[in-house]
Amino acid sequence: MRTILLSLCLGLSIAQLHAQTRETENLIIIGWDGVRWQEIFTGVDSAIMNDRTFTKRSAEMRAEFWDSDPAIRRKKLLPFFWGTLSQQGQMYGNRTLGNKVDVANRWHVTLPGFTETLIGFADSTVDGNHSVPEKDANVLEFINNQPAYKGKVAVFATSKLYDNILNVKRSGLIINCDSEEVHLPGTAFQLLNEEQRLSPQIFGERLDLVTYFQAKEYLKEYHPRVLYINFSETDNYGHAGSYDWYISTLHGQEHLIADLWTYIQSIPQYKGKTTLLISNDHGRGDKVKSQWTSHGPGITDSKDIFILAMGPDMQPLGEMNTSTQLYQGQIAATLARFLGLDYVADHPVMPVITTMFKK
Ligand SMILES: [Zn+2]
Numbered sequence: 001m002r003t004i005l006l007s008l009c010l011g012l013s014i015a016q017l018h019a020q021t022r023e024t025e026n027l028i029i030i031g032w033d034g035v036r037w038q039e040i041f042t043g044v045d046s047a048i049m050n051d052r053t054f055t056k057r058s059a060e061m062r063a064e065f066w067d068s069d070p071a072i073r074r075k076k077l078l079p080f081f082w083g084t085l086s087q088q089g090q091m092y093g094n095r096t097l098g099n100k101v102d103v104a105n106r107w108h109v110t111l112p113g114f115t116e117t118l119i120g121f122a123d124s125t126v127d128g129n130h131s132v133p134e135k136d137a138n139v140l141e142f143i144n145n146q147p148a149y150k151g152k153v154a155v156f157a158t159s160k161l162y163d164n165i166l167n168v169k170r171s172g173l174i175i176n177c178d179s180e181e182v183h184l185p186g187t188a189f190q191l192l193n194e195e196q197r198l199s200p201q202i203f204g205e206r207l208d209l210v211t212y213f214q215a216k217e218y219l220k221e222y223h224p225r226v227l228y229i230n231f232s233e234t235d236n237y238g239h240a241g242s243y244d245w246y247i248s249t250l251h252g253q254e255h256l257i258a259d260l261w262t263y264i265q266s267i268p269q270y271k272g273k274t275t276l277l278i279s280n281d282h283g284r285g286d287k288v289k290s291q292w293t294s295h296g297p298g299i300t301d302s303k304d305i306f307i308l309a310m311g312p313d314m315q316p317l318g319e320m321n322t323s324t325q326l327y328q329g330q331i332a333a334t335l336a337r338f339l340g341l342d343y344v345a346d347h348p349v350m351p352v353i354t355t356m357f358k359k
């Protein structure tokens with residue numbers, strides 16, 4: 001009896017310890033395709049804005065987003081990040097301050113990037129954008145395998161690559177990607193399915209806006225503990241060489257992220273108990289300005305990425321100005337740590353970004 005009592009007491013104290021050390025009970029993760037750190041930290045780029053090859057409506061862009069001071073410029077473009085997230089969270093990747101985040105993989109393209117983010121290391125067997133079911137377990141699957149999170153981890157992605165990145169057959173995660181309909185009851189999902197079917201597939205995928213509202217509706221109805229959302233259009237407009245559309249998409253999707261953050265403040269499960277993390281799969285060219293449209297092993301700047309995060313367990317240090325080097329593969333273990341979990345897998349896992357945490 002004494003042993004049972006002792007283990008009960010020990011069990012309780014461990015649970016209490018966790019409750020004290022981690023306030024995060026939910027995660028929202030945004031995987032943003034091909035967004036450059038340069039726009040996140042310095043706003044619109046005047047060299048690209050003033051080049052008629054890439055920007056048709058430069059006068060309008062200048063009027064809406066330009067200022068000679070980069071601190072004002074970036075806030076015009078991304079008001080939620082520089083008004084709210086910078087006050088409550090941390091922003092890594094401003095290389096002008098020596099704060100570096102790189103992809104560890106050698107490809108600098110989408111599939112290896114989001115794979116590294118989610119499995120937690122650069123798997124050398126991942127072959128560019130050649131999509132096959134990923135052999136290595138990922139952190140979302142790891143979280144979903146914990147009893148408290150079973151069936152409460154959901155993924156809404158515009159890119160069709162996610163079924164393979166997350167190995168849907170093995171992982172058993174709730175994943176809706178590409179142009180898959182949502183097979184759930186309710187008029188909102190019916191309307192979104194219809195919108196998906198009838199709206200133009202400009203880049204051969206559904207619109208990011210449909211992905212967003214499917215995810216938001218799912219959160220509203222099913223209250224997942226972990227919600228992952230992928231947006232693709234920023235990368236597509238970059239490849240199309242349209243800085244007008246790249247910038248307006250970046251600005252518009254930052255509004256979506258702000259909308260979701262504001263919305264969850266009205267739900268007791270999420271308010272004050274949710275950590276938001278935003279990152280990209282790769283950067284784009286910059287030193288050779290015409291290469292802003294592209295990325296890949298031949299474009300060195302495209303290994304440069306960013307990580308933005310805010311939540312109740314974070315030190316609110318805002319824009320990180322220390323000279324450090326982080327890697328994309330560190331995101332996975334960091335996500336688990338927010339929930340008080342140590343991400344373990346039968347493959348290498350890069351270390352947690354410890355500077356994010358209060359303790
Ligand atoms: Zn791309």
